Every structure is written in structure tokens, then in C-alpha cells.
Amino acid sequence: MEAFTTLDAVAIPIDQPNLDTDQIIPARFLGKPRDMQVSALFHDLRYTPDKTPRPEFVTNMPAYGGAKIVVAERNFACGSSRENAVTVMVDNGLRAFIAPSFGDIFFNNCFQNGALPIRVDAARAAELRGLLRASPGAKISIDLAAQTVTGPDGKTDRFEIDSFRKDCLLQGADEVSLTLGYDKDIKEFEARQRQEMSWL
Amino acid sequence: MAAARTMFEKIWQRHVVVDRDDGYTLLYIDRHLMHDGSAAGFAKLRERNMKLRRPDRGFATPDHYVRSDSRDVADIVDPHHRKLVEAIRTNTAESGVTLFDLGDERQGIAHVVGPEQGVTQPGLTLVCGDSHTSTHGALGALAFGIGSSEVAHVMATQCLWQRKPKAMRISVDGTLGEGITGKDVILAIIAKIGTAGAVGHVIEYAGSAIRGLSIEGRLTVCNMSIEAGGKAGMVAPDDTTIAYLKGRPFSPKESEWDKAVAFWRTVPSDEGATFDRDVSLDAASITPMVTWGTSPEDALSITGRIPEPSTAPDTAKKDSMKRALDYMGLVPGTPLEQVPVDRVFIGSCTNSRIEDLRAAAKVAKGRKVVIPSWVVAGSGLVKKQAEAEGLDKIFVEAGFEWREPGCSMCVGMNGDTGKPQQRIASTSNRNFIGRQGPGVRTHLLSPAMAVAAAVSGHFADVRKLA
């Protein structure tokens, strides 16, 4: 997994609350190989049913080209557990998501793919989106070690992240290897469970 | 005396393998359900050259990509999809995971099959690479959906790293009116608390109306916990739960049964246990519900009218209402009962169990559908049971199509999609934009209400058809 340390990049604003993972990648693309999914990002938001690009959708605006950050509304990426919602964004270069709240499963899935979800309060998220709309192509910078997000207005906010998640991201560490280090504890648990819940 | 604990707390504590100082817990997972979308997890495991730690704890069935008009894998048109359904065979055969395959009457939607087979039991932790895993909480398990990296993690270690969620109680007290189902209850709950209402929480559904629900009704309620933003939803195990589990293929047997029941009796929340949040609803106030928008919280009573964006509390809400109404092709102020429907889908892990089909058949009996309407049973066993009761005949005589088990039009991954602008009355759980196909307009409702729409050609109050 690619480590995440700092990011200074163009950010796109997404204003819809409850933007679900079906909007990030529609279900009909899920069974395809990962490289065939890349172009499916925000598919039905970007294109009309007859495949015409919608000029008003952010990722269709050249000014936001090269974006690596998304600033979204509340309950971003709720809905289906599809991890493709993270991977399709990562494969399109988007690695940090800033929103007042997230769908739980999406939030967890980010850390498995070297992506960083950041919770900020709703007012600041709205302010950031306003700034990004006002000057398309404006940058946001993120420093994971310092736990800060700096907006285009130069204002810096500190964000919270669990030290466990932070360390894994900073090192690009893999959770499975970490867990295997606890093999003795898992074995002890299993032995105890065999005694206590013998019907399983 | 030990402090009073919630059911969630008890199950959590019982499954802690390691508690780290940084707030992370390595949690042991008792059951892992797999489906045709779990191929990604197996692939990740293979990349690392690892084997499944506990194949005996895994159960698999293909559901998302299977056809609803054929049981032959070779008939799956899309080669990528066909490969996923084939992969579940090879992956389970190689690893030793129990498979309920296509053609086996036990095959069906994972969340229908787990409880039906007795794989889902009180007091257990259960995961699946699917968000509606919350369904299984209806039997008093802590069950939640995970992504494919976590699926691979569970395959490799039988554990997951978790931060402890908060506990929330939603109590529904009183008596539900005639014709009011678990689906109406959960839609009313989501309309009240919103789709982000339970983010970060495990919900315990409590109160006399919940206790009065059958297991099928509880499964429907817990199923949509994720639509309320919850990590999981659960109902305390009671006599109804124990009676349901008795004699199921994977339920404990003989002396083990008694041991298990004794344990299950200890699972419910202690008297006086406190929750981080408490919400309550009056059962008598719940009416048949239908969604009008593109989020499950956009639900209203069948007696209501399409809402006016001008009544929204703020501009953001107003804009999102306008967007939803525009997508849905609806005019504010229209009585719901006057909204025409083009198509009906009865199925999905929310509402495809035998009780759902009985409720639907009761309304369908002696009537005729006026729009294309499908019934897709949740599993082969549900289908068989319905046929034994003659429900299939009622449906077919009424003009419904009686199809083969799977997710089908809930998500349309198998090709069962609607056409752009088609308005579908659906018993599934998500009315998201494009969920049932690009441009399709989905309205969520109960099976009986879906039949009312099918025979009327517009939304209709099932209570008037009784």
C-alpha cells in the first residue's frame, strides 16, 4: 500500500449530501476488472443517459484537472460496502476526502487503500466548497503527521485521526501483517471459545 | 454487582482478542458469509499466498450476478460476471468453505440464506462483504458489512480491527395497525432520524412493537439499519428467536442446543443498561410508507402528498429536494396515491422471505396486475415453501412473473434493470439514483403495498384493498 504523508493538490467540491457509493461507481461496473472501472468514476453524474458529458459536473470542468482531494457534504459515500468506491477514486488520483461525516464502511475502506478521510465541521466544509467553487483549481494542503488541513484561504484546521490508522497510513503498513503478529492471542481466543461455545 | 450492559456491549466484550491503547480492538469473527462479489477477497488472499484461517466459519452463496430466469451459470451473458459466479465454486472448493450453489435449493441471497440455515445465531459476530449484513442482527448477532480488503483480512486472520461504535436504542412501543409491516416501521424510523441518523452507532431495536414482530419482520427492520447510517442493527433474542432457530440445519443439536439456548438467554441488554442515544416512536402512528425521493429518508405516508421544496428548512435541503424531484419526475403537492407506477419488483434481502410473499399473495389473490410485475423469492427454499403453499399460483394467475432467487432488480447487477424514467415500486432498500438502472425511478415500500400498486397502476393504500 502506498504511504500517505502530505498532499498539496487541487480539490473538487461536491455539494450533494448523502452522496452514495452507487453515485461514485454504479453497480453495473463492479464486476469488471479494476482497470476497466477507472472511467466509471461518478459515471451517471458525469454523463446523461445518452452518454453526453454534463458540463456542470466538477470532474468535467478542465479547471479542476489533476485534483487529488474531494471536499464533500455530510454522509459522504454512504450506502453500499463496495470498496470499488475507494479504489476508483484512488485510481483517478483522488486520495483525500474531506466531509462533515462519512458512510462507516467507506471510511474504513479508505485506510485499506492508502486514502485519507478527514472529518471537519459542517460549516468549514461548506466554506471550503465555496472557496473551491469561487476559484476552480484552488489547492488544499494536508499534512497527516501534523494532522492539519490548510484551505485556499490559508486557514489551517487540525483534524482528529486514530493513531492506529495514522501510523498505518504514514508507513503504508498492511493490516494483515500487523494482525499476524497477534497470532498467539488469536489462538488463545480460539481455545477459550472452543470451551465456552462448543456448539460453534 | 457488575454494571448493566447492553447486548452490543456483551457481544463485543466476548469477542475481544486484543485491546490496544490507541482505542483499536482486534475482534474475533464467528461467521463469515460470502457471495459472488467475494472473489476480490479470495484474490487478495492468493496474492499473499495465504489460506483461509477458518474455512469452517465461512458460508457462501452466489446472489448478485445470478440470472433470475435461469439456474445455469453458462447463461450469464457478461463474461466478467460469469467468471465471478464460477469463481465462488472454485474458491470454496479449494478452501473448504460451505457453498450453497446455483441449482441447490439452499442457494439465495446471502442475507436470506444465513438465518434460514441457522448459520446466524444470537451472541455471535458475523460479517459479509455487503452492507446489508446488518440484517442478521435480527437474531441477536452483531453483524455488519465490510469492504473487500477487510474480507481478505477476515479470511486470513478470522479477526478485524475495529474501533468500538456507540450504542443507540430505537424503541417502537404500542401496537402496529392492520397491514403495517416491518418495512413501514423501518421507513418511518429512517424518515424520522435521517440517513445519517445512526452514523457511528450500533442500533438496538426495542419496544413492544419490535418484540411483536416475527423474525422475518425483524430481519426487514435490521436490514435497513445501514440506510439509517448505522453500523449494525439488532434485536434481543427471545422465545421467537429460539423457536425460529430450532431444527435449522446449522443450529446446534441435542445437548449443544441446550447449552446454546442457555447462553442466548444471557445475550439481551441488562435491565437499566444505558445507551449513548435513545429514540422512540409510537407504533400506532405508523402508516404504510412509500419513498418519494432518491434517499431512503425521503419516505412518507401513502396518505401524504409529494413535498414542496419551499418548505425545506434551508437552501441546501431545498436544492437537494429539487434535484430529487427532478430526477423522480414528480410535481410537488401531488397526492402519492395519484402517482402512476410503471413496474413492480417484489424481492431483495429486505423483503423476499416467506412471510413477505404470503403478505403479497394475500393482496394479489383474485386480482390482476396492470403493469409488469415480478416476484423474486429470496432463496430456493423460500420459493419451494411458497410453491407448497400455492402462492406461486396466486401470483401467476394475477399476472406476476415468478422468478428464480437472487438479488435481481434490487441492484440490477445481473442485468435485471428498468429503463430510463421508468417508475418502479420496489420492496428493496435503496432508492438511489440509477440503482435499478440509469435514469430509473425507484420507490421503496412493503410487499403488500407493492401489490396494491401492481393491481392499481399507481400507488395505493393497501388498507383500502383489504
Ligand code: SF4
Ligand atoms: S438483495 Fe440488494 S441489497 Fe440485498 S444483498 Fe442483494 S443487492 Fe444487496
